[in-house]
Amino acid sequence: MNKKTILIIIFITSTALAGILPTQIYWVGTAFKFKEEQFDNSVRMALKSVINQFLQNKTDTVFQKKLIALSCRKQKLSIDDYIDNLILDSIVKNELKCMEINTVYRYGIYSKYNNRFVLGDYKDVERELLDTHYQFSLASIYKPGDYYLSILFTNKTHILLHRMELWVFLSILFLLILIISFIFVIFTILHQKKISEIKTDFINNMTHEFKTPIATSSLAAEMIQKEEVMANRNKLMKYSSIILDENNRLQSQVEQVLQVAILESGKHQYKIRRLNTNEIIKDVVNSFELRIKEENIKLELQLDATNPFFMGDKAHILNIYYNLIDNAIKYSPNNPTIFVYTYNVGGNIVISFKDNGIGISKEYQNNVFKNLFRVPTGNIHEVRGFGLGLYYVKTIVDQFGGRIELVSELGDGSNFKLFFPTNQTKN
Ligand SMILES: Nc1ncnc2c1ncn2[C@@H]1O[C@H](COP(=O)(O)OP(=O)(O)OP(=O)(O)O)[C@@H](O)[C@H]1O
Numbered sequence: 001m002n003k004k005t006i007l008i009i010i011f012i013t014s015t016a017l018a019g020i021l022p023t024q025i026y027w028v029g030t031a032f033k034f035k036e037e038q039f040d041n042s043v044r045m046a047l048k049s050v051i052n053q054f055l056q057n058k059t060d061t062v063f064q065k066k067l068i069a070l071s072c073r074k075q076k077l078s079i080d081d082y083i084d085n086l087i088l089d090s091i092v093k094n095e096l097k098c099m100e101i102n103t104v105y106r107y108g109i110y111s112k113y114n115n116r117f118v119l120g121d122y123k124d125v126e127r128e129l130l131d132t133h134y135q136f137s138l139a140s141i142y143k144p145g146d147y148y149l150s151i152l153f154t155n156k157t158h159i160l161l162h163r164m165e166l167w168v169f170l171s172i173l174f175l176l177i178l179i180i181s182f183i184f185v186i187f188t189i190l191h192q193k194k195i196s197e198i199k200t201d202f203i204n205n206m207t208h209e210f211k212t213p214i215a216t217s218s219l220a221a222e223m224i225q226k227e228e229v230m231a232n233r234n235k236l237m238k239y240s241s242i243i244l245d246e247n248n249r250l251q252s253q254v255e256q257v258l259q260v261a262i263l264e265s266g267k268h269q270y271k272i273r274r275l276n277t278n279e280i281i282k283d284v285v286n287s288f289e290l291r292i293k294e295e296n297i298k299l300e301l302q303l304d305a306t307n308p309f310f311m312g313d314k315a316h317i318l319n320i321y322y323n324l325i326d327n328a329i330k331y332s333p334n335n336p337t338i339f340v341y342t343y344n345v346g347g348n349i350v351i352s353f354k355d356n357g358i359g360i361s362k363e364y365q366n367n368v369f370k371n372l373f374r375v376p377t378g379n380i381h382e383v384r385g386f387g388l389g390l391y392y393v394k395t396i397v398d399q400f401g402g403r404i405e406l407v408s409e410l411g412d413g414s415n416f417k418l419f420f421p422t423n424q425t426k427n
């Protein structure tokens, strides 16, 4: 997939996601309004029923007798002769409960004539009760009119949101799932693209690396076939050793690639033994003897570890030391001076590989341990390599319970420190 296609996909999906968001908000808003209407209807029905009950009471003969008796004593009957505060309270409560409105409310009967509340539970909320749109005339119960029953729900929005909880929750949940999966898919695509680029680089690099020794050895073989070379023992020796050297190089390159492939497959069996680091380091350094002489490299050893033992697979541990010294030489173009130290720190043996080479900038210090990663140097790679070495080192170090630390500045050398726990050692 090329960059343009990826960008188009990102654009289309982002637009769709951006479109879903307002649509979803609109639907939740509509659902909220619907719930509000439902709530208003329930309140209306509840209060209508309250008023109806007082109306029925008015036609009750016992009640009428009571009114007649009262009207003999009083000049004019008042609203509280028709509506008893305690009864009103219990009827309102009961009717709201019947309509499944189980929430905090305040209510009162307001007299327009006197401009004040006369009955109910209205203290401190008179203003709000006057503004509420739940107002019901009591003209049918008490004439002259001008009496209103008002009810107020202080946390109405909260109740409605609570009723819609599931929908709001599901909307947010699905939207989040969509956004997260979108981000995940984009990251995966970009990551895969990067991996595919790295793999292409690796294949190009490998072809180039293999081509050189193959070309050199076939040239040497061609030379051997010549009469004059065949007759000359020295020349014969020279060309055959070129073929052997190039073959060895090819072999070690193939081995390196295979080794990482085997590690990646996770099928590798380690032969774990108690290893003496100081001895192994000496062996590895010996294998560099020829190169040290030929390339005028200074390699200093300071093996101070008093407990040089830890548990590991000798062949792999040898390889990782080899890789680190190889890198120290490869990436130190001017008079390579390499120090290898071993010492003990807090239950660990530390093996430090320090060079005076080109160093690694902070930006790439974590990446150098990734598979196939090479610090970018434009299109030209003056130093050959596959970008496998440090990945292999890190995998093996992790495998044997160790850790790796890199101290480096661009242009100021590098120091790779390996820490292995010595306390696993069986003495
Ligand atoms: N001692 C060092 N000094 C400076 N840069 C280094 C050093 N060691 C490694 N690097 C950088 O880290 C990169 C990764 O190193 P690594 O050993 O994994 O790969 P390589 O040396 O390029 O190839 P390979 O080891 O597979 O032949 C190198 O390409 C180089 O840019």
Ligand SMILES: [Mg+2]
Residues within 6 Å of the ligand: 323, 326, 327, 385, 388, 389, 390
């Ligand atoms: Mg390397």
